[in-house]
Amino acid sequence: MIARWFALTLALITLALPASALEKLVADLDQEEVFITTDFTGAELLLFGAFDRASIDDIAIIVTGPSKKIAIRRKDKVAGIWLNTENADVVGLPSFYHILSTRPLDDIASRNTLKLNRLGFDYIPFKLDDDSSIDEGPVEEWKAALIRNMQATGLWSDQPGKIKVIGDVLFRTDINIPANIMPGKYKVRTLHFRDGAVVNENVSSITVSKxxxxxxxxxxxxxxxxxxxxxxxxxxxxxxxxxxxxxxx
Amino acid sequence: MNVFTIVGLGGAVGLLSGIFGVGGGFLMTPLLIFLGVPAPVAVGTEANQIVASSVSGVLAHFRRGNVDIKMGLVLLAGGLTGSTLGVALFALLRDLGQIDVVIKLSFILFLGLIGSLMLMESIRAIMRSRQPGARRGKLHQHNWLHGLPLKMRFRKSKLYISALLPFGVGAIVGVLSAIMGVGGGFIMVPAMIYLLGMPTAVVVGTSLFQIIFVTANVTFLQSVQTQTVDIMLAFLLLLGAVIGAQFGTRIGALLKGEQLRGLLALLVLMVCGKLVFDVVITPEDLFSVEFLR
Structure with missing residues (x-):
């Protein structure tokens, strides 16, 4: 793996060195497949790449997993016992959602740009299923609960500052795959921001299988x-x- | 989860079941939940493991002729009906998001009941052994239950009672078996002795005989309807339990009966207490999430 990383680094440097005006973005993963075996305790993938730094440049990486329907439940005390009394079923949620970036997202771009690129927990579509027992009113509280609980499982996370930039040209980061990951196709989007606007995008994927x-x-x-x-x-x-x-x- | 933790848990519960001569399902399921196994998976998997432990237990009873097959079949007819209803109820409660709390409340009720009864019984036995000459009460009395129709003769148990009685006992235990992932011996055995009036010699063998089929039915239905049976987990638990039980039987032979029952009662009440604590204490987060299929 180290040999591969070294070879690629060299290749990327030669590629990026002629610092011309063309905004190049290259990104690669050290492994595109993750196998969940019986003793699987999680994995760490290395993502590295090169970009053309000119002004205030940032990199953000979003890894999303297969969409799922998730039930959010709220407990209440009934006769001294904590029971699930209300529920909200949300459809089309990513089962996995990791954001890695060079700086906090709000410092990188405007809310509008972030929303347009669905970058951040706030911009994940929150669509209630019909059989949910809550009203439209307290939706924000439920959404916050969803984000909090998903982060606790390790399947969702926001990691500002996780991407390291080396010598204004290269960047690298680790993507943590927890043990409870679901099998499926995972999309990895690498975005290059310059002065708060997306100038380049690179998409690759990871296949997770049992x-x-x-x-x-x-x-x-x-x-x-x-x-x-x-x-x-x-x-x-x-x-x-x-x-x-x-x-x- | 760590393989050794699972085998170790199986071993510990196997040791206890060997010492006390009990099935162990009623301890294994709550302990699995304490270790962080989702309650529905603990229940589905434990049913599968009990099939195995009951098979190995019943063989010795068959050899000694301690199985009343006719009685077993009537109990079983009830057991299959009850457990099928139980699994349907389980699936419904799971969809409603209430299965976890129902599993815990069922354990609190039955562990609390059985634990207190056992504790009182063993305290009384210890007192009695200090005051010789105390008389034993009558085993069972005739009441309205003996007026029920569909009378049947059970030769091995030397009984002539309504088939509805064992059928009913089987059905109730079947429901519990599906919802709690237990064989139900801890309810079945006292019910057979005190309610049906069966001779103690054939009680354990007959109970094990029907538990095999009821838990097999639960295993099958849970696999199909809720996918909560984990073969790997069941196998590792069994591995530990088989070895633990061998040592347990030997230790059990060295200890005194009444004290032993008192200890088991305390253990049962401790598990019950922890479950009470679990459902009463304010959760860290009132909200929880779960992936739906």
């Missing part, structure tokens, strides 16, 4: 549930029998 025994079990449990159930029973009966046989005196 692998080995865990992939087989996961696929079986979800796509062939009846067989999985029967298999689980046979497996249990066989292990129970075996255990009795082994320890029988």
């Amino acid at each position: 692998s080995g025994l865990s992939a087989m079990i996961y696929r079986m449990a979800h796509d062939y549930a009846p067989f999985y159930g029967i298999f689980a029973i046979i497996f249990a009966v066989a292990s129970g029998w075996l255990a009795a046989a082994v320890f029988r005196k």
